[in-house]
Amino acid sequence: MTRQTLPLDQQLCFALYSANHVMGRLYRPLLAKLGLTYPQYLVMLALWEKDNQPVGALGQALALETNTLTPLLKRMEGAGFLTRTRNPEDERSVSICLSEKGRALEVDAVDVGLCVSAAAGDDPGAIDLLREEIKALTERLKSAS
Amino acid sequence: MTRQTLPLDQQLCFALYSANHVMGRLYRPLLAKLGLTYPQYLVMLALWEKDNQPVGALGQALALETNTLTPLLKRMEGAGFLTRTRNPEDERSVSICLSEKGRALEVDAVDVGLCVSAAAGDDPGAIDLLREEIKALTERLKSAS
DNA sequence: TGCGATTATATCGTGTGCGATATAAATATG
């Protein structure tokens, strides 16, 4: 019987934790030039992919609760990247739409993506494969919790 | 020229972000029984691996700054898991040592690790491989930033 | 020896994240 925990460098959870941190640190200075934080950038990616989504749909796409999204979206509205408007057909729902400034930002964001891809590795096929393996892991973990 | 960003499901950064989130959600209820948060659990793993480390060494092991660690360690000291003592030979340095309660907790933490391993997949070899690929990615990202 | 530079931690302000709870609008049900 092992009654000892594994060291950090053998922990899958710590590998993910560290990778996510380093990714954040790589993105931070690049996104700062655009006036975005990393979670805000994820929101923008979701909106560039599909504009005009209610808060709940964004939360589903990003796996975030409204208690995180509401203040985040308010800050982004304040910065002029998007608008928050009550849906006239259902006053409970708030529609999130890109502003002109928010739409225009996508051009600059492409360069950020390229920069990170270059840092991730010189073999795009390997990166694609790794990403899909990580997504498969995520699904296994999700179904277990 | 593509002047469009990739959708979320093709973003490596979002795959890591999501995997890390789901991992955190899987750990949360398990660690709550031990009275630990996820970052606190990482500190405990580091201390079970090597007790009596200065704050800076823990920060290096976990890739965290003192501005994160100091309050976190104070909370853990308050909860009785560890002690913070100034090093008599260098009064600038604070030594972090496991308490008896902290040391004893490792036995219970083993079960948490087993539970998460089971959720991650039924092929330990594949998980080991994935972990090493993620660590290699982390190194590439780190050297780029 | 004295004092500027370096080192180890701590503090402050802002921005996520999340559990718990609140609020208001829409829907279901008797």
Added chain:
DNA sequence: CATATTTATATCGCACACGATATAATCGCA
């Protein structure tokens, strides 16, 4: 058609995480 339930957001409190700055101890060098 009135009210209980459900649904969509919002608010609150606490715990990370980090950039910037502060503080105190130690070191280095004239």
